């Protein structure tokens with residue numbers, strides 16, 4: 050058994066009660082070195098509808114877009130392919146066409162800055178017990194009825210309290226708090242791609258890992274660019290049904306499946322999460338088909354997390370997922386042949402632990418975000434010496 054300090058115990062015990070809302074043991078970050086910019090008044094600027102029609106300090110030209118006739122532009126970052134006339138605001142609410150140029154309006158001004166245990170992402174097979182400086186701006190390219198962070202994902206950059214942190218500042222902040230990685234998370238980082246990639250390139254040079262926590266709804270070209278500096282990802286596979294993607298999330302299934310294939314081809318470590326929303330994502334046959342697709346296209350080694358749903362946002366009248374459903378899905382996936390299957394949002398359940406796929410012995414016991422038992426040596430099982438997929442040391 051590992052001994053832990055009182056400070057660490059409090060840190061991890063508190064964190065276990067917060068999976069949806071960013072847990073912030075380093076809340077003082079926002080009060081000390083980070084410049085808070087408050088609810089922003091941009092009066093004096095010209096508006097067309099809801100979008101600011103002038104540049105401001107946090108505008109940055111889009112990474113990948115096409116110029117069309119009549120000063121219209123088409124964003125190339127995600128499958129929504131927003132086509133914007135001058136003054137129009139994007140579906141993700143953070144990009145705007147100003148005089149025929151596409152700008153992100155959320156560059157260098159994240160609305161969330163926290164330090165999280167990496168296990169919270171969840172990433173169970175990547176640098177366990179390390180800290181991730183976690184950042185988000187507003188914006189999402191989905192409209193999930195059950196969104197856990199809708200206050201920021203469905204907001205516009207100028208509607209929330211924000212901090213000024215340009216890419217170099219984010220990396221410096223990660224270094225100053227001893228974070229091994231920077232996680233682009235909470236909202237949908239694909240929608241702040243320009244900011245993310247600039248941070249990630251600097252972080253890579255400084256030896257800090259980049260973690261992408263995403264819905265996977267991204268085009269291949271920007272994804273390949275991201276993969277050059279990406280160390281790990283957790284991508285939501287929200288369901289294995291295009292109809293449910295359209296109804297529950299406002300997106301489509303196929304682009305997400307393509308993202309998994311690309312990450313696999315690019316040899317980026319990733320883990321998958323499936324939030325089991327009652328009445329939408331709790332169909333056993335669908336879960337079985339999802340597991341078959343994973344095995345046929347990605348193999349048995351990528352960890353799969355079945356997460357418990359709690360009532361949120363527009364689905365606040367649904368009941369939480371019965372734990373029995375999560376247990377059934379975990380057994381189903383393991384029987385199908387996926388080697389590392391977890392249940393999430395159920396503290397203390399044995400499905401939080403890692404067991405060797407070969408000898409079945411306990412490798413990593415998790416109590417909240419604490420790891421009292423750790424039986425890997427390097428990347429191998431201490432007992433049978435099998436290689437355990439992931440990045441452990």
Ligand code: SF4
Nearest residue numbers: 124127130131139141
């Ligand atoms: S990233 Fe935003 S602006 Fe670009 S296509 Fe997607 S939703 Fe539209």
